[in-house]
Amino acid sequence: MKKIINDPEALVDEAVEGLAAAHPDLVRISLCPRYIVRADAPVSGKVALLSGGGSGHEPLHGGFVGRGMLAAACPGAVFTSPTPDQMLEAGKAIHGGAGIVQIVKNYTGDVMNFDMAADLLRAEGIEVENVLVDDDVAVKDSLYTAGRRGVGLTLAVEKIGGAAAEAGMGLAEVAGLCRRVVANGRSMGVALTACTVPHAGKPSFALAEDEMELGIGIHGEPGRERVKLEPADRIAELLLGPIIEDLPFERDDRVLLFVNGMGGTPLIELYALYRKAAEIAAAHGLEVERRLVGSYVTSLEMAGASITLLRLDDEMIRLWDAPVVTPALRWGA
Amino acid sequence: MKKIINDPEALVDEAVEGLAAAHPDLVRISLCPRYIVRADAPVSGKVALLSGGGSGHEPLHGGFVGRGMLAAACPGAVFTSPTPDQMLEAGKAIHGGAGIVQIVKNYTGDVMNFDMAADLLRAEGIEVENVLVDDDVAVKDSLYTAGRRGVGLTLAVEKIGGAAAEAGMGLAEVAGLCRRVVANGRSMGVALTACTVPHAGKPSFALAEDEMELGIGIHGEPGRERVKLEPADRIAELLLGPIIEDLPFERDDRVLLFVNGMGGTPLIELYALYRKAAEIAAAHGLEVERRLVGSYVTSLEMAGASITLLRLDDEMIRLWDAPVVTPALRWGA
Numbered sequence: 001m002k003k004i005i006n007d008p009e010a011l012v013d014e015a016v017e018g019l020a021a022a023h024p025d026l027v028r029i030s031l032c033p034r035y036i037v038r039a040d041a042p043v044s045g046k047v048a049l050l051s052g053g054g055s056g057h058e059p060l061h062g063g064f065v066g067r068g069m070l071a072a073a074c075p076g077a078v079f080t081s082p083t084p085d086q087m088l089e090a091g092k093a094i095h096g097g098a099g100i101v102q103i104v105k106n107y108t109g110d111v112m113n114f115d116m117a118a119d120l121l122r123a124e125g126i127e128v129e130n131v132l133v134d135d136d137v138a139v140k141d142s143l144y145t146a147g148r149r150g151v152g153l154t155l156a157v158e159k160i161g162g163a164a165a166e167a168g169m170g171l172a173e174v175a176g177l178c179r180r181v182v183a184n185g186r187s188m189g190v191a192l193t194a195c196t197v198p199h200a201g202k203p204s205f206a207l208a209e210d211e212m213e214l215g216i217g218i219h220g221e222p223g224r225e226r227v228k229l230e231p232a233d234r235i236a237e238l239l240l241g242p243i244i245e246d247l248p249f250e251r252d253d254r255v256l257l258f259v260n261g262m263g264g265t266p267l268i269e270l271y272a273l274y275r276k277a278a279e280i281a282a283a284h285g286l287e288v289e290r291r292l293v294g295s296y297v298t299s300l301e302m303a304g305a306s307i308t309l310l311r312l313d314d315e316m317i318r319l320w321d322a323p324v325v326t327p328a329l330r331w332g333a
Numbered sequence: 334m335k336k337i338i339n340d341p342e343a344l345v346d347e348a349v350e351g352l353a354a355a356h357p358d359l360v361r362i363s364l365c366p367r368y369i370v371r372a373d374a375p376v377s378g379k380v381a382l383l384s385g386g387g388s389g390h391e392p393l394h395g396g397f398v399g400r401g402m403l404a405a406a407c408p409g410a411v412f413t414s415p416t417p418d419q420m421l422e423a424g425k426a427i428h429g430g431a432g433i434v435q436i437v438k439n440y441t442g443d444v445m446n447f448d449m450a451a452d453l454l455r456a457e458g459i460e461v462e463n464v465l466v467d468d469d470v471a472v473k474d475s476l477y478t479a480g481r482r483g484v485g486l487t488l489a490v491e492k493i494g495g496a497a498a499e500a501g502m503g504l505a506e507v508a509g510l511c512r513r514v515v516a517n518g519r520s521m522g523v524a525l526t527a528c529t530v531p532h533a534g535k536p537s538f539a540l541a542e543d544e545m546e547l548g549i550g551i552h553g554e555p556g557r558e559r560v561k562l563e564p565a566d567r568i569a570e571l572l573l574g575p576i577i578e579d580l581p582f583e584r585d586d587r588v589l590l591f592v593n594g595m596g597g598t599p600l601i602e603l604y605a606l607y608r609k610a611a612e613i614a615a616a617h618g619l620e621v622e623r624r625l626v627g628s629y630v631t632s633l634e635m636a637g638a639s640i641t642l643l644r645l646d647d648e649m650i651r652l653w654d655a656p657v658v659t660p661a662l663r664w665g666a
Binding site: 002003004005006007011012014015016017018019021022023055056058059063078192193209212229231232233235259263264265266267268269270271272273274275276278291292293295298300301303304305325327328330331 | 335336337338339340344345347348349350351352354355356388389391392396411525526542545562564565566568592596597598599600601602603604605606607608609611624625626628631633634636637638658660661663664
């Protein structure tokens, strides 16, 4: 294990402190319990989006806290669910009187702890809606999940839902919109290498030099199958094929095409992959209206990528384009 | 070598095509000769910034093409200088009548080819100023360089110089400002792993599991020394110490503190490193006025990081804050 770290147990706190030091205009933090909130929280009269999950997927979620996206993020230990007290305290810090939408990736521990947090927040008199993200078409059930896993689409749910909250939409509307994004988005990923959880100290699985894991989860959970390493163009087909078939996406659908790196794959490869993904989308008659390329929903230093496709409507496009000012996603203001 | 690629020889062209497909509103490209220009080039009456260098350092430079930064970038093959005909044709495509500033990282091949390009552009009646970036304090001469290498500071030269050009400053002023950034900035990097040039197919050097290379160049050139792997806090000291001493940076200097990833180091580690770097800067009495954390000047999938410190004045701060709309750097508009 070669990492730029001090004590593995201190890494998440130190990274959260570093995030606050690097973006004092955007975020504030608490370490005990651990959460990140937008600098101007609570925003009076507006719905607040709260998310979180295991650390190791940065910039998800802490890098998405700020104006027009998340009001708060609760980072657990690496690949470990945050605890309900984190969401309770973060929720109290961001509640502006219009309720909270919790964005929950579908992992058993996350679901349980966000459910418990919702109960605790409601006991404080705060209205809460939970939105479950389960966009991964690769497998039905998985190591940490009953049902589909929540992966790359989470970014789009947080961006579009955050813009809706910023625009002053009500709790039911924001939650409904987030669920509409979930219903219209699908993802799938591939790993070329494993990653090493700092406190474990060794790679989470082994892949031979000529193998890749198709349908990998963002914690290195097993995917659909282990296959021979394929060229970039074939990888684009292997990922987009099942995604398009699943919804299904159809001719003339307007879409967001998001090519995401898992952490250790350089941008030059992600753009080469995007090139073919856009060609495939066009060959299926899809209208690629919005695009995103970069490492946003990662698995530490894992080499690999995922593709997310989201069917857009006019409202989603308007909210995707709305200003966002966070450490990792920033445009329009 | 495990990479998401097709033919190694086609990778750079495919990535450039992917960049254009992903950002049609920001950039246009040519493949023969290969260059990327801002979508609205040429901008009449304004100075145009042109840069380039070997590929494999993405998002540098192609990801910095757009409003408020570079007018054009010329990507060579991976870790290989672009040729003068690329800069000649890119220069003709961006020349708006007010001249061109070429930003050149100090590598022998780059310097030679940008010098030749300047002559060719002048023969076309276009005024050209070359600015040499040589911010790496690690070594005096290196494998590909006489004098100091150009590394992370290049981003700041391109951001601040690009904002000056956008603001309508003249050729001599923009070039002078870029040189002032160079004179006031210093960098140093560390590698935990090597990287693999696609057409070479094997790592460019070998590091033992308990070693790191201090003062590494962005092509994996040898650094100052190979030492035992140290904790993050000690790495921050080993990088910032020589940087602060070199200029020297002094108490009450206002600075930009830029913690840069080499490609394979996750954001969680970069923020942990930033945390200590900011502490060290404060302990030296430096005022950290602006900050940047992320993988912007990379070496393919190399694990490692670099730190850049730039002494700021009021004009630099204003131009750093000015709107920038490029694929990789975007704020304020």
